[in-house]
Amino acid sequence: MKIISVETFLVAPRWLFCRIGTDEGVVGWGEPVVEGRAATVRTCVAELSEILIGQDPLRIEDLWQVMTKSGFYRGGAVLASAVAGIDQALWDIAGKVRKAPVHELLGGPVRDRVRVYSWVGGDEPAEVAEQISERRAAGFSAVKMNASNAMGPIASAAEISAVVDRAVAAREAFGPSGDFAIDFHGRVSRANARRLLPLLAETSPFFVEEPLLPEEGHMLPSLMAASNIPIATGERLFSRQEFLPVLQAGIAVAQPDLSHAGGISEVRRIATLAETFGASLAPHCPLGPIALAASLQVDFATPNFLIQEQSLGIHYNQSNDLLDYLVDPTVFAFADGYVERSTAPGLGIEVDEAAVRRADEIGHNWRGPLWRHPDGSFAEW
Incomplete structure (x- = not known):
């Protein structure tokens, strides 16, 4: 078997899909994307296709090694995402x-079903309570929300109180039996x-996510010494080498x-590394159906897996949502906050290729928002 084609598709709302064709008619799908830089990653995939055409697709590890190392300059969000x-x-x-x-x-x-969590905005306490109630009614027992909007280096008392108010509202809406995670999103300074x-x-968050920017990982030990809340991070780390210091x-x-x-191959290794430090795996996934399908395959085989993010109904999905490019959307049927293990081959989904090709004719140019502080300086989003 040989690879004969590598195609990419810009599909709304902000995703990039990849289709690899073989001379025996077997097709594989992937989701290589950096949110807001999809076209850049598309170019990188095209460059990597020069390595792939004519190769045996079953030599996954060898191809992974060549793609990540043969260009001399290694790593980074674009290359790691294309791979x-x-x-x-x-x-x-x-x-x-x-x-x-x-x-x-x-x-x-190692498990028969995977626990998933849903997203709620977290912009105002009243919205938190309402949205959590909606998610509970849909069967979810866990959610994640933003801690705040833009926040200055030293926040005001009102800003601090607003974050706590959101958490209190979330705990009151859930009661003692549900779980809510709080995403600091790199917006919150160490102070x-x-x-x-x-x-x-006192509100017992499930975890606090990305309390510091990824380049500030050296400050994590002192931060964690100030709290017993579980700390989560890693959506902007791209290899096991980058995960080692935070672990x-x-x-x-x-x-x-x-x-x-680095895909299934590298995340599987990151999960094993995390296990040696007693850390759990909770793959980041506010993206499309192929990324979620790949995440679930790792989740089902990973002993130290905790919970899976998914994007159904997330605020990014304005024109299209998680299930729109699937032939059978029931593969992601969430019941009681879980998704059952699929026995279908490969990633366990069937991509609606005709819908993907139609979407690519329109494409997208999604960009993250640009935030500024009241004085006009750049603010972390």
């Missing part, structure tokens, strides 16, 4: 050839995080993204 989507597609092909789901190729399932974490402890710092939850951190 990630290609890697997903190669595993999809491998599963289809062997007539088995990818999780069986990874050693077999503000040290003030906030002790104040949030050594003591994070409780590793959050690699299957479309950014």
Whole structure:
């Protein structure tokens, strides 16, 4: 079997899909994208296709090594994300050839269903309560929300109180049995995080996500010493080498993204590394159906898996949503906050290729918002 084609598709709302074709008619799908830089990653996939055409798609590890290392300059969001989507597609092909789901190729399932969480905005306490009630009614037992809007280096008392009010509203809406995670999103300075974490402890968040920017990982130990709340991070880390320092710092939850951190191959290794530090895996995934399908395959085969993010109804999905490009959307049927293990081959989904090709004719040019502080200076989004 040989690879004969590598195609990419810009599909709304902000995704990039990759289709790898073979001379035996077996097709694999992946999702290589950096949000807001989809066209850049598309170019990188096209460059990597020069390596792939004519190669055996079942030599996944060899192709991964060549793609990540043969260009001399290594790493970074764009290359790691391009490799990630290609890697997903190669595993999809491998599963289809062997007539088995990818999780069986990874050693077999260690669970029968995967717990998932839903997104709520978190902009105002009243909205938090209302949205959590809606998610509870839909069967979810866990949600994640933003902690705040833009926040200055030293927040006002009102800003600090607003974050705590959101958490209190979330806990009251859920009661003691549900879980809510709080995403600091890199918007919160170290000084503000040290003030906030002790104040949030009484609401018992599931975890606090990205309390510091990824380049500030060296400050995590002192931050975690100020609180007993589990700390999660990793959506902007792209390799096990980048995860090593934050795991050594003591994070409780590793959050690699299957479309950014080298795909199934590398995230599987990151999960194993995390296990040696007693950390759980909770893959980041506010993206499309292929990224979620790849995440679930890793989740089913990973002993230290905790919970899975998914994007159904997330605020980014304005024109299209998670299920729109699937032939059978019931593969992501969430019941009681879980998704059942699929036994379908490959990634376990069937992509509606005609819908994808139609969407690519329109494409998208999604960009993240640009925020500024009241004085006009740049603010983290």
